[in-house]
Every structure is written in structure tokens, then in C-alpha cells.
Amino acid sequence: MLLFPSLLFFGSDNFSAKVLNQLLIKIKLINNNNNKNNLIAIIPAISHKGRGRTSLYQPPLLTLVQSLGLPHQSLPRTARPLTDWQIPDEFKQSDTVLVSASFPYWIPRSITTQVGSHRALNVHPSLLPRYRGAAPIQWQIANQEHETGVSIQTIGHHGFDSGIILSQKLIQLSPTTTYHLAEQSLANLAAELLVDLIPNIDSYIASAWPQDSSKASYAPKIGPLDLRIDASWSASKVAARSRGMSHQYPLNIQINGEVYQIQVELPDSPEAREFGSRNQARLAVADPGELVLDRAQDRVGLRLIDHSPIPTTTTTTASTSNNNNNNNNNENQNSHPPPPPPVLIITKAKLVRAGGKGWLAPLAWWDRLFNTAAPHQPDTSQPKKSLKTFRVHIDHPRVVSP
Structure with a gap:
């Protein structure tokens, strides 16, 4: 069993749920009740959507943590739900690590500084600085990229997806892949990177590197x-x-x-x-x-x-009738x-x-x-x-x- 620090996990959608689930499997938190308190998930609350806002939307990450019986907190659906939110006391420790994956809100400096600016991390499913933004998987497939990957970066406060990179790994992207297949592969890769990075975060911080913003590209929301x-x-x-x-x-x-x-x-x-x-x-x-x-x-x-x-x-002009016949035969054989x-x-x-x-x-x-x-x-x-x-x-x- 790895010695795993306390973990604050911020997420919402299917990608974040897949990342957390794979991470839990890898560190064996699911089957070890004594270690469940090492983690708490922070998730947007259930919301209304659709015409007339009559249907309820439950974030997939909430469904996952409820099924596993993991500690979690639901945030109010407001423009700035983290304004008055406080890190739980049991996670105010020097070894706590914050990880966000597909979290729909900006995590303010008032929260990241409580765990340390280099211990507040974001999982991004692209090879940063390429495909910064809300829909990197979608646009990489749409643009017929041959390679993709996962970047683990610090949560920057000068723009989304502009943090210092602690870990990054490339994988091939099949030309026939779909969003859901790529999402699962990238979630598996993210968990693979995190399970080594989190217990050894200090050494990763020491070797982190800044992004070259001149090479940045963007992946806006899909409409x-x-x-x-x-x-x-x-x-x-x-x-x-x-x-x-x-x-x-x-x-x-x-x-x-x-x-x-x-x-x-x-x-x-x-x-x-x-x-x-x-x-x-x-x-x-x-x-x-x-x-x-x-x-x-x-x-x-x-x-x-x-x-x-x-x-x-x-066409070739034949000097004899035999050459002409041979040319015709070749054309018939090669033409489709x-x-x-x-x-x-x-x-x-x-x-x-x-x-x-x-x-x-x-x-x-x-x-x-x-x-x-x-x-x-x-x-x-x-x-x-x-x-x-x-x-x-x-x-x-x-x-x-x-």
C-alpha cells in the first residue's frame, strides 16, 4: 500500500468520475475502510436542465462517490459557489493535495494557497499547451490528431490551463476512436500519472516546467x-x-x-x-x-x-500492331x-x-x-x-x- 496523503478531489462529469475511480482502484482505497477518510470529493450540486428546467441533472462524479460511500460535499449552483466554501478541518494539513478534473468552476487563490500553490493540481486531457480549454478531447478527435495525452499542471491564476506542468505523457490516438473510448483511455492514463505523482509530489515539483504559451491552442466549448x-x-x-x-x-x-x-x-x-x-x-x-x-x-x-x-x-504510340495490342491489354488489366x-x-x-x-x-x-x-x-x-x-x-x- 502506498503512503497516500490527504486528497481533495474537485470534479463533476464522466471524465472526472473515471479518473477518480481508476485512482481509487490503483491505490486500493475502495477496499480499505481505514483509508477512505484520506479523500473527500467536492462536486457541484444536482441541478435542473432541459426545456422548462424540469429534468434533474446529477453529476456523474456524485453518482460514483455515493455508490462507493465516499465522503463528499455538494456545492450550491451559484455563479461563484466557492466564495464562502472552506476546506474541512481534517484536510488542513501540510501534506494535503488538491486535484481537480473537469471541474466547472474557477478554484480561487484563497483555496489553493491553503494547500500550497504547487500542491493544487489539475488533470488536463491534452498535451499542454495545446488544446487549452473546456473541450480538449472533442477537438483533438475532430481535428484528426494522431497523438494525445494527459498533463498534470498546477492550478494557475493567470488563465485557465496555464499552470506549471508536473507530469505529462503521450499516447497514440486512433483515427477511428470515439469520444467515449478516448475519454476512458485518458482517464486511465491520468490515474496512472497521479498514483505515482501524489505520494512523490515534492520531487515532481522540483522538476516541473513552465508552458510555452507561444505554442498554445484552444479547445472551446462545443455547440x-x-x-x-x-x-x-x-x-x-x-x-x-x-x-x-x-x-x-x-x-x-x-x-x-x-x-x-x-x-x-x-x-x-x-x-x-x-x-x-x-x-x-x-x-x-x-x-x-x-x-x-x-x-x-x-x-x-x-x-x-x-x-x-x-x-x-x-497513352503511348505503338510502333507495331503487336505493341499496340500489348498496351491495350496492359491498360485493361490496370484500369479500375x-x-x-x-x-x-x-x-x-x-x-x-x-x-x-x-x-x-x-x-x-x-x-x-x-x-x-x-x-x-x-x-x-x-x-x-x-x-x-x-x-x-x-x-x-x-x-x-x-
């Missing part, structure tokens, strides 16, 4: 607009946004000023490949950002930007039909506005798009409006909803 697809998005960008962010908000598109949330099959899925094969000719002439309906399958495909190299052919353009399969769509009719299957959604499209103007050269010739494009990204 619905971060998942608003436009015609410039590639298949890889759509997939990365979905894998990194769609646990918070669904992908969405805008058509004629109306926003639709969409349920999808990603461009690299078997469903998308099958759709592409069935509709290859239509997709080949469709514009990026155009919707293509497959009535037989009741599916809509969103044509995406194709970033694959365009195949080129070279081009792959279908990348496509995002839309399996359901929902209009985002009051009075919307809920999720619509593709055929019903297509009929709605047709019925709400601008009517044919007889004095123009536009073809007469009909389902057979009807074409739908998502809006330019600068178009905003009314």
Missing part, C-alpha cells in the same frame, strides 16, 4: 454550430466531428434557412459504401452538399467533397472503375423549431422538402417543379436561420 455540415466538409471531417462531438449534439444541416438534426451512417460504413455503389452515376453528377434520394432503400445520401486523387491515364464519391447516409431528420413533427424517415422528409421548396416561376428558364427533377442542396454556411 450545435460545431456540427453544422456545409458543402466544404470532406468525408473525413464529417466522420471526425461525429466521433468526437455527436455525444453532445447531433450532426445537423441547414436547407433554405431551416435547420435539421440528422441521424446518420458515416461515409466509411458498409451502408454508405452500398449506397454509393447503388447510386454511383447519380452521385458522380451531384454537387458537393447535394442530397440524393434512394427511394427503394428509403435513404438519403449527402454528397461530400472527394479528396481522393483523380486517376490519370497515359473510379470509386463512388463519398456520401453521408441520412437515416432520419428532424426540423429544429417549435412545433416540429419529430424524426422523419427519408421519404417523408424528402416530401416535406419538396412541398416547402420555392414554387416554380413561369417567367423564368427554371424547369417546372417536379419530384423527378427536384434537387436539394444544403445552405452555404453563412446562411443563418430566421
